[in-house]
Amino acid sequence: MVVSWMWPGIMNCSDPPEYDMLDSLLAVQQLVISAVIVTAFVATKTLVDNFRRRQAKLTAVVVGAGPVGLSTLMVAARSGRVTRVLLYEEQSKMQLFNQPHQIALDSRSAIFLKRFGVDFDNMEGCWDGGCFFTRLGVFQEYMLSIVYRLPVPVEVRLGTKFTRDTCKELESIGGRKLVLACDGANGQTVRHLGISDEYIQHSCRYYGAVAALERPGLCQIPLRERCANNLHFDLTAYGADNLDVDGHQGFSLKIFGTSRHRYMSLLIPKCESPLVKALRVVLDRSMMRNIFLKCFNTYKSDSESSLGDAFALKHMKFSPRLFEVKLSQRVETAAYFQDTDTFVVAEGEAARCYNIHTGRDVNIGIQGLHSLPEFIDRAAVCDSEHTILSTLSFKSHSAEQVCKDFLRHGLRDHILKS
Structure with a gap:
């Protein structure tokens, strides 16, 4: 005969079903309450942040x-x-x-x-x-x-x-x-x-020169800008030899400014052509003055009168030689x-x-x-x-x-x- 002994009241190791259901309901309730609190907090913070952003001045x-x-x-x-x-x-x-x-x-x-x-x-x-x-x-x-x-x-x-x-x-x-x-x-x-x-200086990979011309007798009337490209200059009159085009790209010219104050810019990509070398090394003011004078008279607007040597000598300022164009960045x-x-x-x-x-x-x-x-x-x-x-x-x-x-x-x- 086999006799089994149990303590009174411990008939089963698990709680009755109604206790499990109560625990589950409590857990769900806690989750819901937590979710509501978190949602309310997030919503409130979002509203406050949005209000603060709108009011930020x-x-x-x-x-x-x-x-x-x-x-x-x-x-x-x-x-x-x-x-x-x-x-x-x-x-x-x-x-x-x-x-x-x-x-x-x-x-x-x-x-x-x-x-x-x-x-x-x-x-x-x-x-x-x-x-x-x-x-x-x-x-x-x-x-x-x-x-x-x-x-x-x-x-x-x-x-x-x-x-x-x-x-x-x-x-x-x-x-x-x-x-x-x-x-x-x-x-x-x-x-x-x-x-x-x-500052940091960056090379723009161009050489350039500039000129400024003032014509005191004219009014300050805005004028459109005029451009010309692939220009070459004959400098043999200044004793510079062997200045062939040599397949290199020519200069780009821009004339701009008002009718009274006219400006010119010459640009050419960095290269070592004989022409560029001469204009970078030779310091002859008459040579650069003549270049700018001829450029202006050739590419000026139709309504403008040509410039003479005497007028350019008195009223034109210019770069005496080519310089490297650079951008300075703070x-x-x-x-x-x-x-x-x-x-x-x-x-x-x-x-x-x-x-x-x-x-x-x-x-x-x-x-x-x-x-x-x-x-x-x-x-x-x-x-x-x-x-x-x-x-x-x-x-x-x-x-x-x-x-x-x-x-x-x-x-x-x-x-x-x-």
Whole structure:
């Protein structure tokens, strides 16, 4: 006989089914409650973050009232993130408006500026080949005349140089600030604010020479640019022998500027042809003067009179020999200073410039502004070290790309294809 013994009340090792169901219901309830809490937290955080992003604003300070500086002002004021704009310019109103030099805005730059309220149809100038030509002073006067239409208040401080004392004044402005240095290659704004003055020089793989001609008796009328390609020069009259074409590409010429102030640029890809060697080594001012004189008389507009030797001797300035064309790029174009909660960005020639005039020098600066709206949006909302570094990296990469694009085909587009 087999006898089995069990303790009273322990008839089965498992709980009754109703206990298992109760535990399951409790577990599900806890999961649901946790999910609701997490969802509510995420939803609340998202709403708060979105509200904070929508409300994130900053004060923009633009230094320089040149074409790039005034274009920067338009972009910043219409960004939706800027509550106030301050403009500092060392020159007076009369100095700005009386500047005689001509600027040429290519089609890409003109389309970009139209997006921010620039109406070229109400500006003195002329269109040709998709480019808009006007006098520098006319452009500046127009841009300053429409600041009252902008959606945010703009304080214009002409005749006021941006100095180290000005930097201290900025500290009194509450909230986040963005300083946009557009005061040219010789400007001191970025140095005053603590950005390095170090530049990298890139060869544009071209040799060039420039000339400037002033005709005091003529008015300042904008003129279209005139170009010619594959030019060769006979220098045997100057004792230079064996200057055959030798299969090498010739020079490209551009004549630009107003009717009173005319400019010429000669460019040729880097090569070692006898002609190029002679123009780089031989220092004979009469030789270069004669080249520019003949170029102007041959390719001037039909309405212009020819130049004589005596007039050129008195009124023309020029490069005495060919030089290597180089692009200077600022190493650091964007920075953030935590103690004052200030972003600093260099634009225009304060960020990049080259040592030759092509009639469209302003366009490489305006190309740098294409990334400015997104940068302002990022700069206004970034709130951590990671997002700040990401914002600076974005702007630095954009500035780097502008230089790469120009080195690749900038001079070709500005002169050879004009």
